[in-house]
Amino acid sequence: MRERAQLVICGAGIAGISAAYHLAARHRVQNIVLVEERAPLTLTSDKSTECYRNWWPGPGDAMVKFMNRSIDILEELARESANVFHMSRRGYVYATADPERIDALRRAGQEAAELGAGALRVHPGPDAYEPLTPEGFENKPVGSDLFTDPALIQKYFPYLDEKIVAVIHARRCGYFSAQTYGMYMLERARECGVRLVNARVEKIDTRGGRVRAAHLNNGAVIETEMLVNAGGPFVGEIGQMLGVALPVYSELHTKIILRDDLGVTPRDTPLLVWLDPQYIAWSEEERELFAEEPETRWLLERLPSGVHGRSEGRAGNPYFLLQWTVRHDPVSPTYPIPLDAQFPEVTLRALSTMLPGLKKYFGRLPALVMDGGYYTKTQENRPLIGPLPVEGAYIIGALSGYGMMGSSAAGDLLAAHVTGKKLPEYASAFLLSRYADPAYRELLKTWDQSGQI
Numbered sequence: 001m002r003e004r005a006q007l008v009i010c011g012a013g014i015a016g017i018s019a020a021y022h023l024a025a026r027h028r029v030q031n032i033v034l035v036e037e038r039a040p041l042t043l044t045s046d047k048s049t050e051c052y053r054n055w056w057p058g059p060g061d062a063m064v065k066f067m068n069r070s071i072d073i074l075e076e077l078a079r080e081s082a083n084v085f086h087m088s089r090r091g092y093v094y095a096t097a098d099p100e101r102i103d104a105l106r107r108a109g110q111e112a113a114e115l116g117a118g119a120l121r122v123h124p125g126p127d128a129y130e131p132l133t134p135e136g137f138e139n140k141p142v143g144s145d146l147f148t149d150p151a152l153i154q155k156y157f158p159y160l161d162e163k164i165v166a167v168i169h170a171r172r173c174g175y176f177s178a179q180t181y182g183m184y185m186l187e188r189a190r191e192c193g194v195r196l197v198n199a200r201v202e203k204i205d206t207r208g209g210r211v212r213a214a215h216l217n218n219g220a221v222i223e224t225e226m227l228v229n230a231g232g233p234f235v236g237e238i239g240q241m242l243g244v245a246l247p248v249y250s251e252l253h254t255k256i257i258l259r260d261d262l263g264v265t266p267r268d269t270p271l272l273v274w275l276d277p278q279y280i281a282w283s284e285e286e287r288e289l290f291a292e293e294p295e296t297r298w299l300l301e302r303l304p305s306g307v308h309g310r311s312e313g314r315a316g317n318p319y320f321l322l323q324w325t326v327r328h329d330p331v332s333p334t335y336p337i338p339l340d341a342q343f344p345e346v347t348l349r350a351l352s353t354m355l356p357g358l359k360k361y362f363g364r365l366p367a368l369v370m371d372g373g374y375y376t377k378t379q380e381n382r383p384l385i386g387p388l389p390v391e392g393a394y395i396i397g398a399l400s401g402y403g404m405m406g407s408s409a410a411g412d413l414l415a416a417h418v419t420g421k422k423l424p425e426y427a428s429a430f431l432l433s434r435y436a437d438p439a440y441r442e443l444l445k446t447w448d449q450s451g452q453i
C-alpha cells in the first residue's frame with residue numbers, strides 16, 4: 001500500500017506528540033502522519049517523575065530561556081483545559097547538610113537569577129518568604145529562596161532532617177500529570193487532522209540526499225518529503241536509517257512509587273533533592289553480608305548526590321515517588337528494562353537522610369511499584385532539535401531527563417524550523433550542526449555542569 005503525507009513523525013512519545021500538536025494545531029500544517037509502533041506515550045513518556053523547573057545551569061542562558069518558554073506554553077495549555085493535567089507549582093527544594101556547600105548554593109541561586117530564572121532572596125533578609133501553596137500555578141513566586149538558618153528551615157520544612165544547614169527553594173518549578181498533558185495534545189492534534197498509524201518505521205528512502213518515503217513494517221509505504229525523528233531511545237537507529245550518525249547515548253534511570261500507609265511522608269511536598277554524596281546507613285549484619293558478594297559491595301561505597309522524591313499529588317493520596325541514579329554508564333536500551341531488586345531499599349534509605357520519616361520503612365518496605373526508562377542524551381545534556389543533514393529530515397530528541405517539561409518548547413521550536421517561522425534565540429544551541437563549530441567543541445572539553453538530577 002502506498003500513500004502520501006506532507007510530513008511523517010516517527011514516534012509518538014511526548015516529543016513526537018508535541019511536534020504533531022504544534023505543527024497541526026498551532027501552524028495548521030495539513031496531512032501529518034504520526035507513526036508509532038507501541039501505544040502512544042508508553043515507552044519512556046509515562047515513566048517520568050512528571051516534574052518541571054526553569055532552574056538550569058549555563059553556560060549561557062539557552063536552557064533557562066527554553067524552559068521558561070516551555071513552562072509558558074504548559075501554563076497556556078493548563079489554562080485553556082481548566083488545568084486538566086493538574087499543573088502545580090510547589091517548587092524544588094535542594095538541601096545540604098554540608099556547611100561547605102552553602103556558598104555553592106548561593107552561587108547557583110545567583111547564576112540562575114542572571115540566566116533569567118528569577119531573583120534570589122536570602123532569608124532572613126529584606127524580602128519575606130512566601131511559603132508554597134500546594135495547588136495551582138497562578139500568582140506564585142519565581143526565582144529562589146535560600147535559607148541557611150536551621151531554625152527557619154525547620155519552620156518552613158518541618159519534615160526535613162534537623163542536620164540540614166541550607167536549602168534553596170527554586171520556585172518556577174513543580175509537577176503535573178504528564179501523561180494527561182500528552183493525551184490532551186494528541187487529541188488536539190488529531191482534531192486538526194493528524195493521523196496516528198500503529199506500525200514501525202523500518203526504512204527511510206533518502207535517494208538523492210533527501211527524504212522521499214517511510215517504509216513501515218506492515219508493508220505500507222508513505223511517500224513524503226519531510227520526516228521528523230522523534231524516536232526517543234531509538235533516535236540513533238532512526239538516524240542510521242537516514243544515514244546520519246547522532247551523538248547520543250542512553251542511561252538507565254529507575255524510580256519507585258511507594259504506598260505510604262504509615263503516613264510518614266508529608267502530602268504537600270515540593271520536589272525534594274539531596275545534594276550531598278553519602279554512605280547508606282546499614283546495620284553491622286547487613287554490612288558484613290554486602291561485603292561478601294561482588295554484586296553488593298557497591299552498597300557500602302560512597303554514593304552520589306541527587307536522590308530525590310515527592311508526594312504524589314493531592315490530599316488523601318498515599319503515594320510517594322522516589323528516584324535516584326547511582327550509575328551513569330552508557331547502555332543500549334533494552335525492554336523490559338532491567339530492574340535491580342536492591343533499588344527500592346537503597347533509594348528509600350538514601351532519601352531518608354533528607355526525609356527521616358522514611359526510616360520507619362527500613363527493612364520492611366511498603367507496597368510499591370518500580371519502573372523507569374532511559375535518558376537518551378548528548379554529552380552536554382542539551383537536546384537535538386532542528387534540521388538534519390538530509391533534506392527534509394528533522395529531529396526532536398535527546399530530551400534526557402527533561403523531556404516532559406521541555407516538550408512544549410521543543411515542539412514549538414521544531415514547528416518553527418519546519419514552517420520557516422522566526423526562530424527563538426536559543427534555537428542554535430540545540431542544532432546538530434553546533435558540533436561542527438570548533439569553539440563549541442572546545443567548550444565541551446570543560447563543560448562540567450549538566451543540570452541533571
Ligand SMILES: Cc1cc2nc3c(=O)[nH]c(=O)nc-3n(C[C@H](O)[C@H](O)[C@H](O)COP(=O)(O)OP(=O)(O)OC[C@H]3O[C@@H](n4cnc5c(N)ncnc54)[C@H](O)[C@@H]3O)c2cc1C
Pocket residue numbers: 010011012013014015016035036037038039040041042043044045046047048049050051052199200201202230231232233234238253254255323371372373374375396397398399400401402403404405406
Ligand atoms: C525515571 C524517569 C524519570 C523522569 N522524570 C522526568 C521528569 O520529572 N520531568 C521531565 O521533564 N522528564 C522526565 N523524564 C524524561 C522524559 O520522560 C523523557 O525525556 C521523555 O519521555 C522522552 O520522550 P520521547 O518522546 O523523546 O521518547 P519516548 O517517550 O521513548 O517516545 C519515543 C517513541 O518512539 C517510538 N519509536 C521509536 N522508534 C520507532 C520506529 N522505528 N517506528 C515507530 N515508532 C518508533 C517508541 O515506540 C516510543 O513510543 C524522566 C525519565 C525517566 C526514565
